[in-house]
Amino acid sequence: MAKRIIIDPVSRIEGHAKISIFLDEAGHVADAQFHVVEFRGFERFCEGRPYSEMPGITSRICGICPVSHLLASAKAGDAIMAVAIPPAADKLRRLMNLGQIIQSHALSFFHLSAPDFVLGWDAPQSRRNVFGLIAADPQLARAGIRLRQFGQEIIEVLGGKKIHPAWAVPGGVRSALSEEGRDRIRQRLTEAYATTEAALGLFMKALESHKQEALIFGNFPSLFMGLVSPDGSWEHHGGKLRFTDSTGNVIADQIEPAGYQEFIGESVQESSYLKSPYFRALGIPGGMYRVGPLARLNICERMGVPRATALLRAFKQMGRGAVTSSFLYHHARLIEIMAAVEHVERALEDPDLLDGDLRADAGVNSPRGVGVSEAPRGTLFHDYTVDGAGLLTKVNLVVATGHNNLAMNRTVAQIARHYVQGEDIPEPVLNRIEHGIRCYDPCLSCSTHAAGQMPMRIQLIGPGGDVRREVVRG
């Protein structure tokens, strides 16, 4: 009789989810699925509220991704007002998003993922975490915490220290960067560069001993999606959408974000509240795509700054056309941190950041507005429809973890097929399966539009649907 393995909760991801592994009669892995098991209806809650309140509301969907929602929401508001925001406001929003990328990627790398490949997959679970990392390399662990702190400081300098700052608003931002704030950020750049270089060195060394993981952890052809600038450079806040395939060919380019529904369909799994978006023209499974750091690096031609562009060139040598291993999300994340630090340094030289002209004003000029921004985990859409008074009649949020849902299922199945042999699944194997999910650094609070945290489980399921084994952790 075939069986199902359930991993619940998946630890070191944001939220609560479950992994089911289906075994066939011979005890081999037939399939695997990643489920999200909680839903709180955030989109419905927003209906009837003024669109101008949305940046402040949606930024509280999640304690990890507030800035991403804040910025996408403000952009959706810009579209409803049909205004071009002042250049200084756009540059300041971009600066805040860079801070968000730095802090989020630093947390993902140093706290959630590095313990596995620094301390070893087979290290005791009690050691395989940030405390184990501190014991192994205290200086690096401390530097990782400080790198995240640097990203948070950029956000705080701009938005103030209050929780979830409603700093970005439809039409612009509320305040400029002060000279003092600019200097505070500037004085930490040297350390941020050094930490990023050290992390890149650590990962490249780890990669030498993790060639098998790079081949097995989510290594398959797929499409990739993200924002790019008009000249094909890396983008994180402006630009338009691009899809490429696994050979590196551009299959759709410079798509207006407001037209995303023409290109992206959303399917629903019975067993999960996480929707499964796909590239509409190719359907499922051919239209499966990935977003986030790996995708952003695959779809762009340069990073717009020298150090990161050099790193990108070397990165692209790891694939044929596109880099297809999800294990290399970690590498892509570090290259993006480098790009973000360089872009921050460049931005601080721009006198526009101190400019006081920060807001465009208008009423409702369009019944629908779509705001798109690159969250650390991938492309984030806020799609609002309003009535004449500016009250929301429909809200649709499409988030990074959702975009990656089909790819996460495939990743879990690929790892399970390689490592799971029968019902006896040792902890290090469970950890490898979980790590397949951690490559994507998913945020389940965002993806289900829940607020707060959710916990997650691995189940082994037989062909008749009987749960043979269940592992609950955390």
Place this chain on the structure above:
Amino acid sequence: MDNELLVIGYGNTLRRDDGVGPRVAGAVEELRLPGVRTMACAQLTPEMADPLSQARAAVFVDAALDCPGRVRMRRIDPSDSSQVLAHAADPRILLALARDAFGRAPEAWLLTLPAEDLGFGEQLSRAARHGLRKAVREVRALHRRLRNRGPACPRPASGRLARTGRRSTRARRSRPACRAPGP
């Protein structure tokens, strides 16, 4: 020591009573007590270990579902457990991170307030509103006691606090701390 007392209020301000911790931090901030620094956040995150290590004492303020009508202050120690779950941390894990990564952990307390309603919204329940006022008084009292005690004795950078072996506290929704006495 940069701060005598660091007050960290955490919770989601869009989930009604869950947001009472940040509100306590805000109310304490308005008092402008000397030597007191406040932080309001949705959840505890690792970089907080750095300012925590520089404080003489710390109070974590959180909402708790199963302490009806009661505001409780209790001493907490750095966690024995080295298990770090998702992006968020528990106060005792954060204390352990401050100790292990930055050389010291402050004396710390967990202040839990009653929560009745965690639905979407910003209004606090009557119990949480009452708890908020009482919690601010508790923080003021602790501040007075710390000041009366005199200047802090710096600990060596390598010093470690005693571990008690008590279970990890996740006050908000799962295992609220209701049993220990006040400071």
